[in-house]
Amino acid sequence: AQTVTQSQPEMSVQEAETVTLSCTYDTSESDYYLFWYKQPPSRQMILVIRQEAYKQQNATENRFSVNFQKAAKSFSLKISDSQLGDAAMYFCAYSRSAAGTYKYIFGTGTRLKVLA
Amino acid sequence: DTAVSQTPKYLVTQMGNDKSIKCEQNLGHDTMYWYKQDSKKFLKIMFSYNNKELIINETVPNRFSPKSPDKAHLNLHINSLELGDSAVYFCASSPTTTYSYNEQFFGPGTRLTVL
Numbered sequence: 001a002q003t004v005t006q007s008q009p010e011m012s013v014q015e016a017e018t019v020t021l022s023c024t025y026d027t028s029e030s031d032y033y034l035f036w037y038k039q040p041p042s043r044q045m046i047l048v049i050r051q052e053a054y055k056q057q058n059a060t061e062n063r064f065s066v067n068f069q070k071a072a073k074s075f076s077l078k079i080s081d082s083q084l085g086d087a088a089m090y091f092c093a094y095s096r097s098a099a100g101t102y103k104y105i106f107g108t109g110t111r112l113k114v115l116a
Numbered sequence: 117d118t119a120v121s122q123t124p125k126y127l128v129t130q131m132g133n134d135k136s137i138k139c140e141q142n143l144g145h146d147t148m149y150w151y152k153q154d155s156k157k158f159l160k161i162m163f164s165y166n167n168k169e170l171i172i173n174e175t176v177p178n179r180f181s182p183k184s185p186d187k188a189h190l191n192l193h194i195n196s197l198e199l200g201d202s203a204v205y206f207c208a209s210s211p212t213t214t215y216s217y218n219e220q221f222f223g224p225g226t227r228l229t230v231l
Contacts, residue, residue: 033217035219039157042224043204043224043225044222044223044224044225045206045208045220045222046222047219047220050217050219052217089157091159095217097215101164101166101171101172101213102213102215102218103149103161103164103172103174104161104220106158106159106160108156108157108158109157109158109159
C-alpha cells in the first residue's frame with residue numbers, strides 16, 4: 001500500500017528566507033502524481049503545486065518549487081522569500097489512477113510558522 | 117462565488133444524535149469526495165462519488181451514509197454519533213474521477229463536536 005510521510009511536524013522560517021519541507025512516499029508504481037496542498041488557519045485546502053512522476057523537470061509556481069527525486073521517493077517543497085501569508089499546514093499527497101478512479105493519500109502535514 | 121460550499125461550518129451535538137452535513141459545488145465537476153481530518157490533522161478519504169454513483173468507500177462505519185441527489189451535491193448523514201466522530205469533515209470535488217493529475221477543490225470544512 002502507498003504511504004506518504006512528512007517527518008517534520010513543525011518548521012519555522014524568518015520572513016524573506018527560504019524553507020524546505022520534506023515528504024517521502026512509498027510506492028511500487030512508476031506513474032503517479034504528487035501534490036502539495038496548503039491549509040491556512042481558515043481551514044480551506046489550497047493546491048500549491050503538483051508534479052507528474054514521469055516528468056524529470058521539477059515543477060515551479062512562483063516562489064514555490066519542488067525537488068522531486070523519483071529514485072529516492074522524495075518530494076520536497078521549497079518556499080523562497082517566505083511571507084507571513086505562507087504560515088499554514090502543508091500537506092503532501094500522492095495520487096494514482098487505478099480501476100478507473102483515483103484517490104489522494106495524504107501525509108500527516110507540516111505546520112509552517114513564519115517569523116516577522 | 118464559492119466553488120465548494122458546506123453547511124454548517126460548525127456542528128455541536130450530543131452522543132447518539134443523528135446529523136447531516138451538506139455539500140454543494142458549482143464547478144460543474146463530476147466527482148465529489150468526503151474527507152475526515154482528525155485532531156492530529158490527519159486527512160483521510162471516506163467516500164467518493166462520480167456522477168451520483170459511489171466509487172470509493174473507505175471502510176467507514178455504516179453509521180455514515182453519503183447521499184448524492186445530483187452531481188453537484190453530496191451530503192453526509194451520520195447516525196448514532198459517537199465521541200470519536202468529532203473531527204473536521206471536508207467535502208471536495210474534481211473534474212473527473214479518472215485522471216489522478218486533477219486538482220481537488222475543497223470546501224471550508226465542517227467542525228463536528230460530539231459531547
